[in-house]
Amino acid sequence: MSKQPSIEKILNKLTKDELKGILLELAKQDEHLRNALLLQYGEGNNEQRLASYSKLIQSTVRRYSDRDGFIPYRETHRFTIEMLELLENFNAANDERLELEAALMILAEAIEAFQYADDSNGDIGILVDSALERIFMLTCSLNKQDLALQQYYMNRLLAVSRSGIFQGWDEFQIALFRICSKLSEMEELREQLKAAIELQIDASATQTYGAYTQEALLMILYELIEAYGTGEEAELFIANHLLFPAFRALQISRRMESGDYTAVIELAKEGEQQDKGFPGLVIKWKNARYEAYKQRNLKKEQWLLAKELLLTGDYKYYQELESLNEEDELVFYRSMLAELKKAKGWGVREIYLKLISDKNDVEEMMSYVRSSPSSIESYAARLMDRYPEEVEQIYREFIDQLAETSSNRKDYKRVCKVIRQYGKTVGKDKQAAVIDKFTTRYARRPAFIDELENLL
Structure with a gap:
């Protein structure tokens, strides 16, 4: 049986008119291909090229959308990849204005995509960030001597910031203002930016989370003052905010x-x-x-505040207190331990546990295990030498309770993991005894028996 010729060989045999006919037919059937060809090989002016680019973006959206115009989870990643390719591969023949407009188109579409695409994996956010990064790179690479081009960029970026596309997405609008700050060497542009930011600060005053937006925008204004103003102006601005x-x-x-x-x-x-x-x-x-x-070496104030911060859950302040302590070290440790045990809160408990662990206080560890048997896994190895019988008993009772409340394969795996660790701590003979007991007791749980057999 003869081998079928490859597509490449077949196409090489076709005439120019035949190839043209195939492409025309494909373009009629595939809107996306048609728009891609028009953008790549069309010879229009900038306005026409941007129109083709816009059509290609929209056909990309439709390509991945369902009947309701929504891009489902399984398609969002591929949609994002294709949009990123459009962003990166746009050929503007070194026309900075055209490059900016193309990037702004992608940015606007990416922000809108939050409304019509499933962004569970954060792909759309990546697309927005990539568009902003592209705009940032374009802005930073502008010729500093071309004031008209810088003015064009400032005008366009501020126009987009006012366009409403950032409603509900303040962080992206703030990022755009930060990009604008790269154009602030010229005073006229700097004042233009400051006026736009001040308007946005006023507008955000009535928003639910407006304080966060205001703070970020004020920080941009401060950075402009720090870069181009006086030290006194910067100092006053900080003091006023x-x-x-x-x-x-x-x-x-x-x-x-x-x-x-x-x-x-x-x-x-x-x-x-x-x-x-x-x-x-x-x-x-x-x-x-x-x-x-x-x-300032204010030791009394240090002591009181360090103790307060320790009790809020910051362990480093125990070491600070130790360095300030002038009494017997063991007396100090016992007094702090008593305070930690009286105090309430998850953070304090973590401080207490870290402290007894760092001090290797096996007596206190054993006391804690008695009151919290589920912690035996964490402390058994360190307690075994001094309290072998009690450790073994608490460990075994803990495993019994864990097994009783287990009801599925995941639970059984967990029990067997604990049994394995139990065996490493108290001995393989005791581990075997537990396995034998459970094999009999839970004979009607085949999944559990299966997991127990894996321990043998």
Whole structure:
């Protein structure tokens, strides 16, 4: 039987007109192919090329959409890959304006895609970030001497920022403003950007999470002042915006560097009061206050604050307290242990467990295991030498309870994993005894028996 010729050989035998006919027929049947050919080989002006690019983007969307216009989960990744190829492979013949417009088209479509595509894996977010990265690279590569081109970029980017495509996506709008800041060397453009940002700050004042947007936008304004203004202007701007955590942190950092620890303490205390509804921020300000106390050698204040921070769950402050302690080390350890055991909260319990582990306090570990038998897995190996019989008994009772409450293959695997570790700790003979007991007791659970046999 003769071998069928390859497509390449067949096409090589066809005339130009025959090949043209095939392409025309395919283009009629495939909208996406037709748009790709028009973009790649068309000889129109910039407006016509962008129109072809837009059509290619839309045909790509339709290519992956279902009847309802939605791109399902299984298609989102391939859609994103194809859109990224359109972004990366657009040939603008070194026309910076055309390149920007093409990237802005992809950006707008990518943001809209959040509404019509399943973004469970974050693919659409990657597409948006890639479009912004492309715009950033184009902006940074502009000829600094071409003021008209820089003005064009600023005008277009600010126009897009006002267009409404970022509604509900403030972080992407902020990213666009940051790109604009790369065009701020010329005062006229800088003032244009500042005015746009100030308008957006006012607009975000009524939004639910507007404070976060305002803070990010104000930080861009501050960076412009720092780069092009005076030190006094930068200092005043920070002082006027201490309600925002980023600016308070910035001021604390500046005061810490200058050695003005009294100011750091006051700034931190004000922050603790101002942000008392936000535990993470309060701890941040207390950390700063502690460092200022340490720099000023205020040991009493250090001690009180270190103990407070330790009880909120920050283990490093135990070491700070140790360094401040002037009494017997063991007495100090026992007193801190008592305080930790009285205090409540998950974070405090973790501090307690880390402390007894670091100090290798087997007596305290054993006490904890008695009150929390499920922790036996973590401590058995360290307790075995001193409490062999009790450890073995608690471990065995824990395994019995675990087996009783098991009802599926996943549970059985978990029980057998514990049995294996039990055997390593207390001995293979005791492990075998548990397996024998369970083989009889759970004979009517074939999946469990199967897992137990894997231990043999």
